[in-house]
Amino acid sequence: MKRFDLELSVGLFMILGILCLGYLSIKLGKLEVLGSQGYEVEAIFSNGGGIKSGSSVVIAGVEIGRVKKVSLDDYQARVLMDLPFDVKIQEDAIASIKTRGLIGDKFIEITPGGSEEVIGPGGKIRDTQSAVDLEELISNYVFGKL
Numbered sequence: 604m605k606r607f608d609l610e611l612s613v614g615l616f617m618i619l620g621i622l623c624l625g626y627l628s629i630k631l632g633k634l635e636v637l638g639s640q641g642y643e644v645e646a647i648f649s650n651g652g653g654i655k656s657g658s659s660v661v662i663a664g665v666e667i668g669r670v671k672k673v674s675l676d677d678y679q680a681r682v683l684m685d686l687p688f689d690v691k692i693q694e695d696a697i698a699s700i701k702t703r704g705l706i707g708d709k710f711i712e713i714t715p716g717g718s719e720e721v722i723g724p725g726g727k728i729r730d731t732q733s734a735v736d737l738e739e740l741i742s743n744y745v746f747g748k749l
Contacts, residue, residue, distance in 0.1 A: 640687065640688070641668065641685050641686050641687040641688055641690075642685075642686060642688060642723070642724035642725070643671065643683055643684065643685055643686075643724060643725060644683075644684050644686055644692060644722055644724075644725075644726050644727070644728060645681060645682065645683050645684070645725075645726075645727050645728070646681075646682050646684070646698040646711070646727065646728040646731050647676065647679050647680065647681050647682070647727075647731060648679060648680045648682060648698075648700060648731050648732075648733045648734075649679055649680075649731075649733050650680065650700075650733035650734060650736070651673060651680030651682070651700070651733075651734075652680075652700045652709060652733055652734020652735075652736065653700075653709045653734065654670060654673055654680070654682060654700050654709045654710075654711065654734070655670065655673060655709070656670055656671065656672055656673055657669055657670060658670040658708065658709055658710050658711065659708075659710040659711070660684050660685075660686065660710070660711045660713065661701075661710055661711065661712050661713070662690070662712070662713045662714075662715065663715075667686060667687065667690050667713075668684055668685050668686040668687065668690070669684070669685050670682055670683070670684055670685075670711060671683045671684060671685045682698075682711065684711065691721040691722075692713060692715070692721060692722045692726075692728065693715055693716035693717065693718040693719075693720070693721055693722070694716065694718045694720040694721065694722055694729075695716030695717065695718040695729075695730065696713050696714060696715050696716045696722070696728055696730070697713070697714040697716070697728075697730040697731070697732060698711055698712070698713050698714075698728045698730070698731045698732070699711070699712050699714070699731065699732035699733075700712075700732070700733060700734035701734070702734070702735075705737075709734065713728070
């Protein structure tokens with residue numbers, strides 16, 4: 604009987620440990636299991652510049668959402684972003700691809716506009732700025748094209 608109690612307690616401990624590990628993985632990885640609780644907005648960039656699915660979407664230095672999907676659409680990068688319902692993006696907002704530090708992660712920064720009209724679910728940010736290609740800038744400087 605004692606052996607059964609020991610095996611049962613070890614089994615319950617292992618199950619509890621696996622559940623805790625799964626919970627931490629989801630929370631620390633900022634994954635969504637039950638779907639998003641927001642709306643999708645898209646932006647089209649002439650150069651994706653290393654942006655990838657899961658990258659941050661930032662307004663005024665505050666992370667508000669994530670990049671859901673990056674795809675090629677008519678030789679341009681089509682970026683689908685997932686934003687919470689409480690964040691309203693103006694129709695004349697500007698989306699630009701930025702880098703954290705000199706060679707850090709890429710993220711999308713949204714600069715709010717002044718328009719009264721907001722972009723609804725499934726809407727599109729029309730004004731975009733692609734990422735600055737540091738390698739191209741250096742080569743232009745070295746070869747005297749600047």
